[in-house]
Amino acid sequence: MLNNYDHTLKKLQHGSRRLELLLLSAGLLLLGVIILAWQTGEERAIRTGEYSRLSTQSGIIYHDLRRQLMSIRASHYNLQAELLSEPAGFVRARPFIDKRLRAFVQTIVGVRATILLDADGHILASSDPDQQRGSLADNELVQRVMQERQTGILYVSKPYQLTDNLLTITLASALTDEQGGFAGMVLTELSPLEIGILLDSVFYADDMQANIAHADGTIFLAEPNAQTVLGLNLSRTGTLFTRHQLSGRKISVQEGLLLSSGEKSMMVQQTIMPSELNISDALVVSISRNYDAIFAKFRHDRLMIALLYLLLVCVSLCAMRLWRRKSKQVFRELRRAQQETVASNALLLRLNRQLEQQTENMRSLAFLDELTGIANRRHFNRSLEAEWRRCQREGQPLSVIMMDVDYFKQFNDLYGHQHGDDGLVCIATSLKNSLTRSHDLVARIGGEEFACLLPNTPLRGALAKAERIRAEIEALALPHAGSLVGPVVTISAGVASAMPGSPAGYLDLLQAADEALYQSKKLGRNRVYSQLSAIDTEN
Numbered sequence: 001m002l003n004n005y006d007h008t009l010k011k012l013q014h015g016s017r018r019l020e021l022l023l024l025s026a027g028l029l030l031l032g033v034i035i036l037a038w039q040t041g042e043e044r045a046i047r048t049g050e051y052s053r054l055s056t057q058s059g060i061i062y063h064d065l066r067r068q069l070m071s072i073r074a075s076h077y078n079l080q081a082e083l084l085s086e087p088a089g090f091v092r093a094r095p096f097i098d099k100r101l102r103a104f105v106q107t108i109v110g111v112r113a114t115i116l117l118d119a120d121g122h123i124l125a126s127s128d129p130d131q132q133r134g135s136l137a138d139n140e141l142v143q144r145v146m147q148e149r150q151t152g153i154l155y156v157s158k159p160y161q162l163t164d165n166l167l168t169i170t171l172a173s174a175l176t177d178e179q180g181g182f183a184g185m186v187l188t189e190l191s192p193l194e195i196g197i198l199l200d201s202v203f204y205a206d207d208m209q210a211n212i213a214h215a216d217g218t219i220f221l222a223e224p225n226a227q228t229v230l231g232l233n234l235s236r237t238g239t240l241f242t243r244h245q246l247s248g249r250k251i252s253v254q255e256g257l258l259l260s261s262g263e264k265s266m267m268v269q270q271t272i273m274p275s276e277l278n279i280s281d282a283l284v285v286s287i288s289r290n291y292d293a294i295f296a297k298f299r300h301d302r303l304m305i306a307l308l309y310l311l312l313v314c315v316s317l318c319a320m321r322l323w324r325r326k327s328k329q330v331f332r333e334l335r336r337a338q339q340e341t342v343a344s345n346a347l348l349l350r351l352n353r354q355l356e357q358q359t360e361n362m363r364s365l366a367f368l369d370e371l372t373g374i375a376n377r378r379h380f381n382r383s384l385e386a387e388w389r390r391c392q393r394e395g396q397p398l399s400v401i402m403m404d405v406d407y408f409k410q411f412n413d414l415y416g417h418q419h420g421d422d423g424l425v426c427i428a429t430s431l432k433n434s435l436t437r438s439h440d441l442v443a444r445i446g447g448e449e450f451a452c453l454l455p456n457t458p459l460r461g462a463l464a465k466a467e468r469i470r471a472e473i474e475a476l477a478l479p480h481a482g483s484l485v486g487p488v489v490t491i492s493a494g495v496a497s498a499m500p501g502s503p504a505g506y507l508d509l510l511q512a513a514d515e516a517l518y519q520s521k522k523l524g525r526n527r528v529y530s531q532l533s534a535i536d537t538e539n
Ligand SMILES: Nc1nc2c(ncn2[C@@H]2O[C@H](COP(=O)(O)OP(=O)(O)OP(=O)(O)O)[C@@H](O)[C@H]2O)c(=O)[nH]1
Pocket: 371, 404, 405, 406, 407, 408, 409, 410, 412, 416, 417, 418, 419, 420, 421, 424, 446, 447, 448, 521, 525
């Protein structure tokens, strides 16, 4: 039982350990998943926020540049109109036009110089006092305008070097004479210093880079790091610029390595399309930010959270270890308590058995004759009362045989008291064996006096039974030299029988049996006697 209990306890311990580990792992896993989901959401939010900010800033540059181009186009239109309205014609208007061009350069921000050329590329007028004469017919842009002669288009030159560390572009418009023929062109050169200020104004972090590139991929405006970036051609396979161009979209967001620095960046690029302003070549505005800088705080926070999570895992494991140690102790105490309980239960059981045994012995002693082991007088009296009531209920007769050993005093005197005891035991055994019905009872009711209780037995049957008993005792042939009725031990018996009536009538039955025994003795012993008529105890 203790082993079973131990086994159950161990199973319980083992089971609870596994359950605890399972619950802890599930809890930590769930927390890990929640943290991971939260971090992923956070990263996405940072990325989206950064996209949005970069898009806004690139939009500012885009719109300013667009406005710049529109202003230049408008000024070119105005100049065309003014020239057409001049009665002196193109060439003769020169003093007026020089003045007009200087005013134009001074009023429009971001313009470095404006030059008016005739149909052959000769300088007719210029805002630059150092460039008043000569021919620009060899210039690529001038040649293009002379060939195409498209009015309404703002021609965009390829970027070219201005000084050691500055690049710019020139914008040109074809001009017509009164008859609508090609009359020359007006060129406007952008001022990289002034437009660079515009790029600077949109920065909100130190790690940003803004560029403006020609459609051929050449960067002609850049802030900061102009030295390393200016003149760089981005039109290569796999660059962010090429990816943007290939996307065919006006605005795109890219992540990747910057060609200039090799740093991973997030970049927004926005194109001023030829179609939207009627310009000859597209211009691409880009603004980027260092990827690591964008996520620096997020990564720091993520590291902290990961460390905290690890700390939590360690603390949980330690706590579980402590808890297990504690629960092991509890289990041990439980086991010890159980062992003690089992031991005390066993002791109690043993004591209980002993008590039961003793009680049984006492009960036996109370109802059994100590010498012969058959029922004693108390037992006989109780059985008599009980059988009397039962036979009364069932309407059955009850008979009693009273017996007494003949001349037993002489037997004792002759053979000794111990031998006398042995003789009584032999007689009791014989009496017991002679009873065949389960509810018949034989008892030793006095020294050498015995009685038989025969329920459901009429007088005739009881007499026959008594006679058989008497004969069997005699047949034991226990020598009795002191007896006056024979050479062996004999008994005398008195029989009485009754149909039970009144509750106390069994006393009369007992007395009648005693009476009959007395008569048996008186008539010579070694015989059975009974009054022939049955006793009517109801009277
Ligand atoms: N050995 C022994 N003797 C007993 C026991 N109980 C009673 N006796 C003896 O039995 C004898 C009974 O004697 P009595 O009453 O005079 O009767 P009796 O000698 O048998 O004579 P009758 O009954 O008239 O035949 C006494 O001597 C008792 O001591 C017992 O338990 N053991």
